[in-house]
Amino acid sequence: MLIGLILSSLLLHAQKNYAVGVVDSRNGKPIVGASVKILSTGSISRTSESGNVVMFISPEDSLMITAKGYKDRKLLMKGQFIALSIILDPLPPKEKVAAKSNKKKPLKPSK
DSSP: OHHHHHHHHHHHHHOEEEEEEEEETTTOOBOTTOEEEETTTOOEEEOOTTSEEEEEEOTTOEEEEEOTTBOOEEEEOTTOOSEEEEEEOBOOOOOOOOOOOOOOOOOOOOO
């Protein structure tokens, strides 16, 4: 039990609070509701109305940032500053599939 407390204490000391901001690459506007997942723990937080979230993360960890309509982004925390601005690129527009007509051709009257 004592060893577990010591190990968890060491792990907690290795973690830092990070301020993570998620913005759109086209216009720099915040992305509201983006998911920021700590890969080692599975812990997920969502960005606020200002596109920000504060998380307790180990500097050795990785994040997966996802948002509807944007490409996913994986980020290694090693060497990162405590305040991060993560830029997401939008997904390419879906190609429009030409809708096939289901109309039946009228029959020609036989002569």
